[in-house]
Amino acid sequence: MFTVLLQQQRTFIQMRTNLKVVDNSGAKRVMCIQALRKRKTGARLGDTIIGSVKEAQPRGKVKKGDVVYGVVVRAAMSRGRCDGSEIKFDDNAIVLVNKQGEPIGTRVFGPVPHELRKKNHVKILTLAEHIA
Amino acid sequence: MRLEKCWFCSSTVYPGHGIQFVRNDAKIFRFCRSKCHKNFKMKRNPRKVQWTKAYRRLHGKDMTQDSTFEFERKRNRPERYNRIVAENTLKAIKTIDKVRVEREARHHKRRMMGKKSKEQKEAAKEVEQSIHMVRAPAALQQESPRTLPKIKVKVAQPTAEENQPMEE
Numbered sequence: 001m002f003t004v005l006l007q008q009q010r011t012f013i014q015m016r017t018n019l020k021v022v023d024n025s026g027a028k029r030v031m032c033i034q035a036l037r038k039r040k041t042g043a044r045l046g047d048t049i050i051g052s053v054k055e056a057q058p059r060g061k062v063k064k065g066d067v068v069y070g071v072v073v074r075a076a077m078s079r080g081r082c083d084g085s086e087i088k089f090d091d092n093a094i095v096l097v098n099k100q101g102e103p104i105g106t107r108v109f110g111p112v113p114h115e116l117r118k119k120n121h122v123k124i125l126t127l128a129e130h131i132a
Numbered sequence: 133m134r135l136e137k138c139w140f141c142s143s144t145v146y147p148g149h150g151i152q153f154v155r156n157d158a159k160i161f162r163f164c165r166s167k168c169h170k171n172f173k174m175k176r177n178p179r180k181v182q183w184t185k186a187y188r189r190l191h192g193k194d195m196t197q198d199s200t201f202e203f204e205r206k207r208n209r210p211e212r213y214n215r216i217v218a219e220n221t222l223k224a225i226k227t228i229d230k231v232r233v234e235r236e237a238r239h240h241k242r243r244m245m246g247k248k249s250k251e252q253k254e255a256a257k258e259v260e261q262s263i264h265m266v267r268a269p270a271a272l273q274q275e276s277p278r279t280l281p282k283i284k285v286k287v288a289q290p291t292a293e294e295n296q297p298m299e300e
Contacts (some may be wrong), residue, residue: 040229085145087152087154088153089153110156110158111154129158132158
């Protein structure tokens, strides 16, 4: 019982949330600076955010300090599915996209939810290794 | 629509129920209710928790090997709809269920077979070992009482003056 109480309450992806970048764009860690949902608390699974690149590999497509757009492909906070059940992931992860919503990298690592199809991110789904 | 099994208690998860957890290696853990999800978060092993199916199977509480379990299987190819097949399936479900229940009852009966005689044997042994603690009711009456006899003591009556209210 104690471990449950000690466990962290997972919340929205909001300003200053650090997210792992799971593509080969060159960025490693992105900090959220704006969630693109009008009049809503923060971003959840499948939402688009604006972030700032905090860590990047040398000679990548993006470099440290860049302001980038990205789609949240994994979120630790649970999200309702269309059938009423819920889904949650291990970590908060992002795939970098341009303003038109096309991915910057050419590969996507780890599982992604099928809800991205609803948000018109079919390209990310085709690149993904696993669809959950 | 697919009916999944709960990762923790192996019960059926119906559509719209429960929660799914996807680990980073893309393994999906499905839970039928928050009880199972919480137990998973506490890192409990379902084989060691007594109310799960895994425990009952492991400890021989439930029937494990039976031909009726063969029907329930994950099929990745959808069956083409055929009215006759569907009708026969619906009929078969009832029959198979009946057979399964009967077999389970038999399993339970066999499992509980030696229980009554064992219990009686244990009770007889206890009586034999601790018969010296039992006494006849007549002997108890003749014995002197364990408690001290009651003594009546006269208490001094409070005087009328003390009851009057105090003056300012």
